[in-house]
Structures are given as structure tokens and as C-alpha cells.
Amino acid sequence: MTVIQVENLGKKYTIGHQKGTRYQTLRDTLAHTGRGIVQRLRHPLSPNREIVDLEEIWALRDVNFEIKQGERVGIIGRNGAGKSTLLKILSRITHPTTGRVTLNGRVASLLEVGTGFHPELSGRENIYLNGAILGMTRQEIKRKFDEIVAFAEVEKFLDTPVKHYSSGMYVRLAFAVAAHLEPEILLVDEVLAVGDAQFQKKCLGKMDEVAQEGRTVFFVSHNMGAIGSLCNKVILLENGQISDNGETTVVITRYLAESIQNKSERLERLRYSGYGKQIRFSQIMLLSEDGNNVQFGEPIRYKLTLHADITFENLSIGSSIFDLSGICIGTLFTKETFSISEQQPLILELCIMNITLAPGTYYAGFSIGWGGADGRHDLDMIIGTPLFQILSFSSKNMIVSRWQTNWGSIVFCHATLSILERGIPK
Numbered sequence: 157m158t159v160i161q162v163e164n165l166g167k168k169y170t171i172g173h174q175k176g177t178r179y180q181t182l183r184d185t186l187a188h189t190g191r192g193i194v195q196r197l198r199h200p201l202s203p204n205r206e207i208v209d210l211e212e213i214w215a216l217r218d219v220n221f222e223i224k225q226g227e228r229v230g231i232i233g234r235n236g237a238g239k240s241t242l243l244k245i246l247s248r249i250t251h252p253t254t255g256r257v258t259l260n261g262r263v264a265s266l267l268e269v270g271t272g273f274h275p276e277l278s279g280r281e282n283i284y285l286n287g288a289i290l291g292m293t294r295q296e297i298k299r300k301f302d303e304i305v306a307f308a309e310v311e312k313f314l315d316t317p318v319k320h321y322s323s324g325m326y327v328r329l330a331f332a333v334a335a336h337l338e339p340e341i342l343l344v345d346e347v348l349a350v351g352d353a354q355f356q357k358k359c360l361g362k363m364d365e366v367a368q369e370g371r372t373v374f375f376v377s378h379n380m381g382a383i384g385s386l387c388n389k390v391i392l393l394e395n396g397q398i399s400d401n402g403e404t405t406v407v408i409t410r411y412l413a414e415s416i417q418n419k420s421e422r423l424e425r426l427r428y429s430g431y432g433k434q435i436r437f438s439q440i441m442l443l444s445e446d447g448n449n450v451q452f453g454e455p456i457r458y459k460l461t462l463h464a465d466i467t468f469e470n471l472s473i474g475s476s477i478f479d480l481s482g483i484c485i486g487t488l489f490t491k492e493t494f495s496i497s498e499q500q501p502l503i504l505e506l507c508i509m510n511i512t513l514a515p516g517t518y519y520a521g522f523s524i525g526w527g528g529a530d531g532r533h534d535l536d537m538i539i540g541t542p543l544f545q546i547l548s549f550s551s552k553n554m555i556v557s558r559w560q561t562n563w564g565s566i567v568f569c570h571a572t573l574s575i576l577e578r579g580i581p582k
């Protein structure tokens with residue numbers, strides 16, 4: 157059954173450029189907590205700010221898609237791609253300029269701090285208010301009440317007006333309410349970023365549960381790990397338009413590969429700030445037939461070109477490999493050391509052997525420095541290139557031809573299984 161149908165959706169904003177102001181993103185809003193919102197409402201554009209120019213922005217344009225019941229949909233895209241605008245339209249906070257949205261079911265959304273919360277009312281009263289908005293009876297809300305309070309961890313503050321809550325408490329309660337009041341469609345924006353890591357994990361678990369119950373979850377995030385673990389489908393927005401829509405790993409891989417590729421055109425952009433002052437990498441390449449792919453089980457070889465402004469001795473290379481969610485899979489510091497002379501480029505080959513990295517997409521990071529794992533001082537550090545694929549491989553005793561991402565990034569190739577004891581039948 158189709159629960160969300162979006163047709164020719166477009167949203168146009170007209171903005172006036174003034175000196176000293178700019179449009180605030182959701183993240184800005186969150187950073188300033190609920191108080192910031194109130195202040196901005198009380199102080200709309202002050203009269204002495206002169207509007208210089210009017211500009212039209214299409215935050216969304218010609219957006220079409222259909223979501224079936226029980227789908228867990230991730231919305232990804234760069235800053236300003238239109239993700240929050242899409243969620244605001246779906247939750248009827250904003251009206252579209254063109255097109256239409258058809259929703260089939262009760263919607264609960266968690267978009268901005270305090271959406272649906274009344275600041276003067278207590279946590280308890282807001283839970284009932286939100287339940288009522290969602291069309292639940294008092295009895296139904298009562299049944300869910302304790303679960304909501306326990307999940308949000310706000311027992312002690314239940315009778316305090318929510319305007320006194322910290323932004324973390326606000327979000328915890330808002331999430332608990334949205335997820336527990338049995339919406340048929342749950343819309344969640346990045347707001348989870350406000351909570352701590354443990355709470356984020358709890359929220360992801362809860363969203364998973366909601367989806368398992370056959371409800372539809374719509375989730376905007378910049379965290380590819382979270383999108384990857386929760387969503388079975390991903391929509392990629394680019395400049396207000398859908399540029400990809402499909403199976404999670406396929407869309408995420410394409411998106412990350414492109415953004416890393418774009419960045420790695422210039423090594424400078426991947427350099428950690430403050431590094432590379434007197435010695436630096438000037439080129440980093442994967443040595444393989446096509447420069448992009450390595451067969452499973454084959455060594456990974458890099459060509460590193462270094463430049464130095466003064467002579468250095470006893471240097472070593474540090475190198476790590478990351479998966480596409482940014483998790484570091486492993487690191488090495490070379491035992492071999494080298495020296496480099498002033499203004500004389502040095503070209504090195506780094507070879508990592510016996511690496512049983514699972515088929516998939518990865519990227520590397522490198523450092524030049526002194527010392528190793530027991531104490532390291534780095535002089536240059538670049539993370540994000542090269543991006544490469546480990547290609548699958550099939551043989552009789554290996555099962556890496558159809559490797560599943562949830563099996564992890566390392567294939568344990570060398571293992572033994574032996575029978576220690578066999579029970580004698582009674």
C-alpha cells in the first residue's frame with residue numbers, strides 16, 4: 157500500500173539579502189536551543205536592516221516519489237539540498253509552491269525542537285496534548301505514558317514546564333512522544349544529533365522497532381552509518397531535485413564515492429588543518445591496473461610523493477583504511493624510516509600485504525611523522541584518498557563472492573575448526 161505519494165513537488169523561497177543576516181538552518185536553530193527561537197520571533201528583521209536584493213530559491217523542484225507501507229526511507233544530500241524542506245512539507249509545517257503530497261495515515265514528526273510542544277505546559281501535559289493531536293484517546297495515551305517517560309529519562313521533570321528543559325531533554329521527550337504514540341508515518345530530521353551517542357543509539361533502535369511493526373519511517377541524516385543501519389531505501393537530493401532513489405548501500409556508496417572523489421581532486425582539501433607546513437604529500441595514488449580496484453586478497457599498494465622545505469630524517473609513514481561510514485578499519489606505522497632532502501621530491505611505495513579486507517568500497521589516510529603506535533608526532537596528515545574498491549573473489553573454500561555488508565569489513569581467512577569431544581549416545 158502506498159502511504160506517501162509526492163507529485164511534482166516544488167518549494168520556492170524568496171529571500172531578501174540584508175547586511176548582517178542570513179537564513180538560519182535547522183542546525184543553527186538547535187544550537188541556540190528553544191530560547192533562540194523565541195528571541196527570533198520577538199525580534200523579526202529589525203527596521204534598520206536594509207533589504208538590498210530579492211532572490212528566489214527553489215529549495216525543491218519537480219520532486220516525485222512513492223513510499224510503500226513499512227519502508228524505512230533515508231533522505232541524504234549535501235547542506236542545502238532540500239532535505240529539511242521536504243520533511244517540513246510532508247509534516248504540513250510548510251506548504252508546497254507546486255505539486256502535491258498525499259499521505260495515507262497518521263503522521264508524527266520530529267523536525268525542530270519543540271514542534272508540537274507547548275512551552276508553558278509540563279512534560280506530562282505535552283504528552284497528552286501530542287497524543288490528542290495524533291488522534292489518540294486519553295486511555296490509549298495513558299497506556300503508553302510510562303514507556304514514553306522511561307524512554308525519555310525525564311521522570312524527575314515531568315511536572316516542569318518544558319520551557320525549562322535543556323535542549324537534550326526537549327529532544328529526548330519529543331522523540332519519545334513521536335515514536336511511542338503509534339504514528340503510521342514517523343518523520344525524523346537530524347535533530348537526534350543533539351542527543352548523546354547512547355541516546356542516539358536508543359532512538360535508532362526504537363525507529364527500527366517502529367518500522368518492524370509495519371509503520372513507515374522517514375529519516376534525514378548526515379550520518380551514513382545511521383542511515384545504513386536503519387533504512388532499506390535512500391533518496392539522494394541534490395540542489396532540490398532527486399538525483400538517486402534506490403537500495404540503501406547502492407545510493408550511499410555512490411554519494412560518498414562522489415563526494416570523496418570531488419574533494420580528492422585537490423589534496424589540499426583533504427589535509428588536516430595545521431599540517432603539511434614544512435613537509436607534505438604532493439601526490440597519493442593507488443598502484444593497481446586501473447588505479448581504483450584491488451582484487452580480494454591481493455596486496456594494497458600506494459605511490460606516495462613527498463616534498464619538504466627543509467631536510468628531515470628518521471621519518472615513517474602512518475596509514476589507515478576507512479569504510480564508507482568513516483570507521484577506521486586498521487592502521488599501520490612503517491618500521492622502515494627514511495630521510496628527505498630540502499626541495500628534492502621523494503617517491504615511496506607503501507605495500508600492505510596479507511590484508512583480508514572484505515569486498516566493498518574504502519578510502520585511505522596517510523601521515524608523515526616520527527615514531528609509531530607508542531608515541532607519534534605527525535607533520536602531515538591527509539585523510540580521504542585514494543578511494544578504492546576491493547573486488548570480490550570466488551573460490552571453493554572462500555565465501556567472499558557475495559559478501560554482505562553486515563558481515564563486517566574483514567574476512568577471517570585463517571581459522572580452524574576441530575571437534576574437541578563428541579557425546580556418546582545414551
Ligand SMILES: Nc1ncnc2c1ncn2[C@@H]1O[C@H](COP(=O)(O)OP(=O)(O)OP(=O)(O)O)[C@@H](O)[C@H]1O
Binds near residue numbers: 179214237240
Ligand atoms: N525559510 C526559508 N527561507 C528562505 N530560504 C530557505 C528557507 N528554508 C530553506 N531555505 C533554503 O532552501 C534550500 C534548502 O534548504 P534545506 O534546509 O531544506 O536543506 P537541507 O538539505 O535540509 O540542508 P541541511 O543539511 O543544511 O539541513 C537552501 O538553499 C536554504 O537556504
